[in-house]
Amino acid sequence: MVLVAEMLQHVQVTVPAAHPEVVGVVAVPAIEKIVDLDRVLAEDKATRPVGVALGMALDVDAHAESLTARRTAASRWSRRSTCTRDNRDAMRDLDGKFAFVTGAGSGLGREIALTFARAGARVAVNDLRAEAVSAVHEELAALDASLACGPLAGDVADSSVVRGWFAALAAATGGRLDILVNNAGYADSDGENRERLARQVQELTTTGRITTALDTTRRLTDERWARMIAVHLTGTFNCTRAALDLMAPRGSGRIINMASIGATTGIAGATHYCAAKGGIASFTKALAREVGVQGILVNAIAPGYIDTPLLDVFGDAREVSSALIATQTVLGRLGEAREVAATALFLAGPGSSYFTGQILSPNGGLVI
Numbered sequence: 277m278v279l280v281a282e283m284l285q286h287v288q289v290t291v292p293a294a295h296p297e298v299v300g301v302v303a304v305p306a307i308e309k310i311v312d313l314d315r316v317l318a319e320d321k322a323t324r325p326v327g328v329a330l331g332m333a334l335d336v337d338a339h340a341e342s343l344t345a346r347r348t349a350a351s352r353w354s355r356r357s358t359c360t361r362d363n364r365d366a367m368r369d370l371d372g373k374f375a376f377v378t379g380a381g382s383g384l385g386r387e388i389a390l391t392f393a394r395a396g397a398r399v400a401v402n403d404l405r406a407e408a409v410s411a412v413h414e415e416l417a418a419l420d421a422s423l424a425c426g427p428l429a430g431d432v433a434d435s436s437v438v439r440g441w442f443a444a445l446a447a448a449t450g451g452r453l454d455i456l457v458n459n460a461g462y463a464d465s466d467g468e469n470r471e472r473l474a475r476q477v478q479e480l481t482t483t484g485r486i487t488t489a490l491d492t493t494r495r496l497t498d499e500r501w502a503r504m505i506a507v508h509l510t511g512t513f514n515c516t517r518a519a520l521d522l523m524a525p526r527g528s529g530r531i532i533n534m535a536s537i538g539a540t541t542g543i544a545g546a547t548h549y550c551a552a553k554g555g556i557a558s559f560t561k562a563l564a565r566e567v568g569v570q571g572i573l574v575n576a577i578a579p580g581y582i583d584t585p586l587l588d589v590f591g592d593a594r595e596v597s598s599a600l601i602a603t604q605t606v607l608g609r610l611g612e613a614r615e616v617a618a619t620a621l622f623l624a625g626p627g628s629s630y631f632t633g634q635i636l637s638p639n640g641g642l643v644i
């Protein structure tokens with residue numbers, strides 16, 4: 277047994293997040309000029325430091341064995357997905373895969389579920405809102421991509437309910453799950469926040485200088501803090517733990533967690549949201565290290581601002597805030613759900629077989 281702790285290094289990667297000005301729950305890199313809002317709205321309606329500590333002491337002999345197991349699992353995944361040269365054209369990236377997407381009744385989750393289905397997967401969906409998740413389940417059924425467990429309505433934060441979903445899922449798939457997407461989530465605000473946000477926008481578009489404080493964290497109640505952590509972070513843990521029971525015995529699986537650029541840049545007025553998303557990013561990295569030996573790849577997506585119902589959190593300032601965000605984004609617009617779904621498809625498919633512990637950020641160049 278050889279300990280190679282001396283190989284350990286500390287790698288520091290710095291992403292220049294500029295010096296964020298604050299626009300409500302939006303952290304916008306420094307506004308360099310006063311925004312001509314009329315023009316912006318007319319033209320565009322639609323409008324890290326991360327320290328990675330490598331803290332493992334490796335047993336080299338055990339490592340060699342596990343590496344062989346991981347290579348076998350990776351090539352198995354790749355073979356199943358790409359098939360032979362003769363019928364490659366007819367095969368899709370997720371043919372034969374079973375996937376589960378949480379929070380799939382709307383926005384990104386719905387788009388990911390449908391994208392996976394079009395790529396050949398059979399998909400189970402969850403949402404807190406029973407009607408919404410039933411509708412998506414029906415859409416999947418129309419694509420012949422639904423699973424016999426039916427729509428899994430309920431709260432990802434409730435661990436006993438989550439266990440029930442996975443029992444139903446296992447019964448429908450013969451105990452298999454290939455892909456888990458921990459997507460369920462929400463953003464919240466309060467009336468005071470929206471008023472202060474409106475004042476900030478007014479200041480920014482007239483004087484170019486913000487003097488109003490959001491002061492959101494001092495108003496955060498125990499309940500709002502705890503619920504945000506419970507849904508995003510505990511919900512991700514609950515579903516991941518149950519999914520690992522199905523993935524580990526088979527020696528393969530993909531787990532994709534929905535983080536946010538807020539995890540790395542911070543978003544004023546959303547400390548609870550950013551804490552939850554930062555936790556998801558760290559959870560992703562730690563779990564990737566833990567389960568790689570079992571052939572399971574764990575990655576996260578950290579989207580920028582994507583045009584989904586979640587942005588209704590801006591209230592009346594949604595359009596103006598979106599326009600301001602667009603001006604600070606290299607591609608000049610907000611993202612579309614299909615662009616995040618494409619990232620999820622990549623992380624679920626054969627092309628990402630050498631990705632684990634990574635955070636991919638479709639953000640249009642808002643953060644570089």
Ligand SMILES: NC(=O)c1ccc[n+]([C@@H]2O[C@H](COP(=O)([O-])OP(=O)(O)OC[C@H]3O[C@@H](n4cnc5c(N)ncnc54)[C@H](O)[C@@H]3O)[C@@H](O)[C@H]2O)c1
Nearest residue numbers: 379381382383384403404431432460461536581582584586
């Ligand atoms: N839209 C963006 O700009 C953006 C940016 C970064 C990250 N995200 C993240 O992407 C994920 C999806 O967001 P979206 O933009 O599609 O929002 P959305 O509001 O359109 O969809 C979120 C879905 O999650 C469901 N949900 C909420 N709480 C739940 C719970 N406890 N259990 C089960 N389902 C629950 C909602 O009912 C809703 O259908 C969230 O985790 C969000 O934080 C979104």
